[in-house]
Amino acid sequence: MGLTAGVLAIDAGNSKTDVAVVAPDGTVLATARGEGFRPPAVGLDTAMAALAATVARALAAAGAPAVAHVSACLANADLPVEEQQLTEALETRGTTVEVRNDTFAVLRAGVTEPRGVAVVCGAGINCVGMHPDGRTARFPALGRISGDWGGGWALAEEALWYAARAQDGRGAPTALARALPAHFGLPDMPALIEALHLRRVPSSRRHELTPVLFATAADGDPVARAIVDRQADEVVTMATVALTRLGLLDERTPVLLGGSVLAAGHPRLVDRVRALLADRAPRAVPRIVTAAPVLGAALLGLDRLAAPPESHHRLRAHFGT
Incomplete structure (x- = not known):
């Protein structure tokens, strides 16, 4: 039985x-x-x-x-x-x-009790909150149609966008224009754009460019750093709104950071998330969840x-x- x-x-x-x-x-x-x-x-x-x-x-x-x-x-x-x-x-x-x-x-x-807020930044981005009284806070998390931005796929797409514009002169110079194609063994952005368009580089491999973005930001590239900073702002915006909805903004409350992008512990991203939370939600206690x-x-x-x-x-x- x-x-x-x-x-x-x-x-x-x-x-x-x-x-x-x-x-x-x-x-x-x-x-x-x-x-x-x-x-x-x-x-x-x-x-x-x-x-x-x-x-x-x-x-x-x-x-x-x-x-x-x-x-x-x-x-x-x-x-x-x-x-x-x-x-x-x-x-x-x-x-x-x-x-x-x-x-x-x-x-x-x-968390040790069902109380807190979590932001997950992996392939995409999402945020939920729980209160011991049973209330929850959440977002549709359906991508741009529901107002979301971020996660590995969005970061890779953003890096490609800025690199392409840097290559042809429509945008500011950035080391991403060299680093992204180099990751795939290609000489420049036109070669990478062609390879992606003709699927010689499968679209499923675009997520590989997210670590390249973070490495380029860590080397001081202003464009890459701005993309990372935008991701931090999105994380903190979602967390702050969830805390507010649950009436926890003024209470000491865990804010859990999870998903592959946040769990990787990229210093610029995590440090900026902590700094922004300290300003917008001073009672929040951020912690990476592994x-x-x-x-x-x-x-x-x-x-x-x-x-x-x-x-x-x-x-x-x-x-x-």
């Missing part, structure tokens, strides 16, 4: 999916990793099939055919209608199901089950936090 586990925790990002099966006492019974979760790109049925395969491996390894609660933090669950759609798709997996955007997993992983987001999804599940503090401690110990 097998046992009924407490929580099936899912952290499904654009690039990978992590699943953990957790007992009510916080013991991790099994984990599994699968491919990214991208319903807008591959369709809901295909994305759910891949997710189901990862879940099935984790449940089989745990010897737990059923769970009391599914806590799923999923990329692309940006709107309430999408959360409801994904909840319905997961309802056969547990007695209760709660679907949240994957940014909530980063937030919960970095804990596995699936930990946050599991903690949210234990919250739902009203598990005792020792269960949370045991779970955190498993993940080394």
